[in-house]
Amino acid sequence: MTPSPTLCYHLAMNTLVRDVTIIPMNESELIFSGDIGIAAGKISFLGRMPQDFTPDTIIEGSGMVAMPGLVNAHTHLSMVYFRNYKDSVENLHDWLSEIWPLEDLLTAEDILPASRLGIAEMIRSGTTCFADMYLFPEATCQAVLESGIKANIGLTLFGGLVESKRRMRCRLPLVDPIMARAQGRILLDVAPHAIYTCPQDTLEYARDFAKERACRIHTHVSETLKEVQDCISEHGVSPISYLQRVGLLTPETYLAHCVHPVGDDLKLLAHSKAHIVHNPSSNCKLASGIAPLASMRDSQVGIALGTDGASSNNSLDLFHDIRLASMLSAVSTGNPIAITPYEILKMATTGGALALGRQSECGTIEIGKDADIILIDTRKPHLTPINNIFSALVYSAKSTDVDTVFCKGKVLMQNGQLTTIDTHEASESTSRHWAEILSRANRSAYQGR
Numbered sequence: 061m062t063p064s065p066t067l068c069y070h071l072a073m074n075t076l077v078r079d080v081t082i083i084p085m086n087e088s089e090l091i092f093s094g095d096i097g098i099a100a101g102k103i104s105f106l107g108r109m110p111q112d113f114t115p116d117t118i119i120e121g122s123g124m125v126a127m128p129g130l131v132n133a134h135t136h137l138s139m140v141y142f143r144n145y146k147d148s149v150e151n152l153h154d155w156l157s158e159i160w161p162l163e164d165l166l167t168a169e170d171i172l173p174a175s176r177l178g179i180a181e182m183i184r185s186g187t188t189c190f191a192d193m194y195l196f197p198e199a200t201c202q203a204v205l206e207s208g209i210k211a212n213i214g215l216t217l218f219g220g221l222v223e224s225k226r227r228m229r230c231r232l233p234l235v236d237p238i239m240a241r242a243q244g245r246i247l248l249d250v251a252p253h254a255i256y257t258c259p260q261d262t263l264e265y266a267r268d269f270a271k272e273r274a275c276r277i278h279t280h281v282s283e284t285l286k287e288v289q290d291c292i293s294e295h296g297v298s299p300i301s302y303l304q305r306v307g308l309l310t311p312e313t314y315l316a317h318c319v320h321p322v323g324d325d326l327k328l329l330a331h332s333k334a335h336i337v338h339n340p341s342s343n344c345k346l347a348s349g350i351a352p353l354a355s356m357r358d359s360q361v362g363i364a365l366g367t368d369g370a371s372s373n374n375s376l377d378l379f380h381d382i383r384l385a386s387m388l389s390a391v392s393t394g395n396p397i398a399i400t401p402y403e404i405l406k407m408a409t410t411g412g413a414l415a416l417g418r419q420s421e422c423g424t425i426e427i428g429k430d431a432d433i434i435l436i437d438t439r440k441p442h443l444t445p446i447n448n449i450f451s452a453l454v455y456s457a458k459s460t461d462v463d464t465v466f467c468k469g470k471v472l473m474q475n476g477q478l479t480t481i482d483t484h485e486a487s488e489s490t491s492r493h494w495a496e497i498l499s500r501a502n503r504s505a506y507q508g509r
């Protein structure tokens with residue numbers, strides 16, 4: 061696809077978003093109206109346009125709300141292949157045993173179109189930054205590079221130390237050069253999958269790698285009661301205590317799920333300054349449980365939001381999870397305002413930026429930060445009247461209300477049209493590859509007889 065020249069902006073160009081309702085999410089001001097200036101990819105002013113600012117492009121913001129781009133802090137992007145596949149299982153562990161044999165058949169060529177498709181879905185629903193943990197990360201990096209989105213790409217470790225070192229040896233030389241071309245949009249993290257798939261020496265290797273590279277650590281923890289019980293049986297402590305013992309609970313760690321903290325787990329998390337990534341749709345769909353969000357907040361634990369993979373959600377639409385997080389908090393505590401709509405939106409923006417180590421560049425709308433901004437069209441029946449903008453965004457807004465998406469000042473979507481990804485081609489290519497994956501699976505099943 062050749063993007064329309066009217067929709068492509070060079071980073072050096074000045075863009076004016078005129079007369080928009082701004083929700084900065086920085087608590088200095090909850091909401092105000094005015095203009096947003098974007099120059100060289102950054103927010104250059106807020107409020108009234110200064111006389112020395114000459115816009116090359118003007119976007120009318122009347123009827124729109126500008127908020128920070130959403131941060132999806134936990135996903136497995138290319139699991140879009142397994143969307144609605146083998147849903148009829150009883151729990152996470154049975155489901156994984158259905159998925160893993162197919163994952164063994166994936167190639168880097170399969171990952172690229174699926175990554176493009178997943179990124180298209182995320183941009184359309186207002187996400188400007190995500191954290192991924194999956195196979196062939198170099199292919200996902202390539203899709204991130206092309207698309208203009210930001211990502212923390214996890215180098216996934218799975219299995220014993222020899223296998224984990226092999227993965228790192230193979231993938232790192234492929235990922236590093238792409239990362240170098242992405243001008244900070246791609247950060248590399250280390251991602252030991254979970255304590256039940258990585259033995260202690262692999263976890264220690266991840267810890268040491270993170271120290272050497274000064275990168276972040278992304279893992280799953282305490283997702284199911286079975287995981288907690290198995291860990292207590294094997295190691296005598298909860299999964300979170302075990303991670304602390306191994307040295308993986310650090311301010312640079314972000315932990316997906318944490319549905320079942322026990323004992324002093326929340327104190328440990330707060331003390332360590334590790335971040336939790338709440339994945340409400342996945343936790344509901346796999347019947348894993350409801351994470352105690354209000355207790356985490358009360359314990360001063362940093363909280364971000366994620367979709368998890370499209371296979372256990374079954375979408376990458378963070379607006380779904382924003383709404384569900386609020387609903388689950390209400391129903392599980394018996395208190396509809398145990399977590400306020402504003403707090404949920406903080407988790408989806410600043411909470412994610414903090415978890416991914418990007419708080420100095422995104423997560424809020426502030427002068428000097430990257431222009432990672434989404435415009436939401438509120439001129440819709442389901443958003444009229446607004447009454448309370450934060451409630452409206454959490455309970456009434458849909459991802460289809462996202463009209464325009466900027467990342468580092470570049471327009472990735474305008475008037476609902478993607479500018480950097482050909483969605484039709486990504487869909488067709490993903491479907492073609494999925495058919496090939498299934499035929500590979502049939503062949504290997506036949507040969508296995």
Ligand SMILES: [Zn+2]
Pocket residue numbers: 134135136280316368369
């Ligand atoms: Zn996950």
